[in-house]
Amino acid sequence: MTSHHPIAIIGGGLGGLTAARVLHVNGIEATIFELEASANARTQGGMLDIHEDSGQKALHAADLHEGFRKIIHCGGQAMRLVGPDGTVRLSVEDDGTGDRPEVDRGELRELLLESLPDGTIRWGMKVSGARPLNDGRHEVTFADGSAITTDLLIGADGAWSRIRPLLSLAKPAYTGISFVETDLLDADTRHPGSAALLGDGFFICLGEQRGFLAHRETDGSLHVYTALKAAEGWIDTIDFGDSAAARAAVLSHFDGWDDDLRALIANADGALVPRRIHALPVGHRWDHVPGVTLLGDAAHLMSPFAGEGANLAMLDGAELGQAIAGHPGDTEAALAAYEEALFPRSEASAAESATSLETMFGDRGLERMIEFFASHQEAE
Secondary structure (H helix, E strand, C coil): CEEEEEEEEECCCHHHHHHHHHHHHCCCCCEEECCCCCCCCCCCCCEEECCCCCHHHHHHHCCCHHHHHCCECCCCCCEEEECCCCCEEEEECCCCCCCCCEEEHHHHHHHHHHCCCCCCEECCCCEEEEEECCCCCEEEEECCCCEEEEEEEEECCCCCCCCHHHCCCCCCEEEEEEEEEEEECCHHHHCHHHHHHHCCCEEEEEECCEEEEEEECCCCCEEEEEEEECCCCHHHHCCCCCHHHHHHHHHHHHCCCCHHHHHHHHCCCCCCEEEEEEECCCCCCCCCCCCEEECCHHHHCCCCCCCCHHHHHHHHHHHHHHHHHHCCCCHHHHHHHHHHHHHHHHHHHHHHHHHHHHHHHCCCHHHHHHHHHHHHHHHC
């Protein structure tokens, strides 16, 4: 039950899909092994701002930028910064000239999926182990009892990568921030107060080392991340199987806040979804190991507070694909070139993310973010 694949990509997220697409554009076959059972196994959700110098650069390399332009959420680059009393402290409208247009993550993933040849992705493949063989080859085993060998193993399998231990002993650590995700459906009709407060794009509300980060989705819903500076075990004190009890527990941290802000939790449609925010050490890197490398969160998991995660994963995938194509027959030269650019770039972004976390959830977080955005507007 063992098969051989010259290039095996573990993980079918945005980074792994981009790597496979750029390889395909360059006439190189790769196979993706993805944990999820199918393309529609779960909703992808969430809006992404795709940066001109990273995510969009990757889409150009993948020959998908034209398709990307068709799924941009017009108005999505608008931004509001609000205080706990609901007062809008800073508002920026989307005039169509920004370099970070918003798209729905699910639509972007679909664009990438549809660009790959049939059979590129093997679904429902849960990795149970990976080990080196010889001459740079590796073996990957799966929960169903099957196994593969590969000449080039690419770990694109996210925060808790099963491939990372082949290269590094580093593990993600809790950052001190926990999220609780909620959705408000058909917001303009069913939740008009919250919809009016959030506006058309990205929304930030901060105060007392907590707050709300939210987007208006393309389907008219509001996707909200309630963020709290909390002990790692805080989530475990709440029964998220009891939605009413979970709402009450989270709301208790927002006593005295504006009613339309509290409604982002109190009036949420469906379950509340908790998530601890983890990160790898800033500057995470590894000594070169023949025949294996990492990309995206597997390589440089960081907090989401600089908006770089998905963009870097796609850029990693594109640059790795280009490096392989640019060094035919010399995998090790390709990996060396890729990793030489990867390490300093990811270190800079991880440092920025860590600094943004401290800014937003430290003392005077709201005031410091107002100063930050005001300085950027002046610079422009």
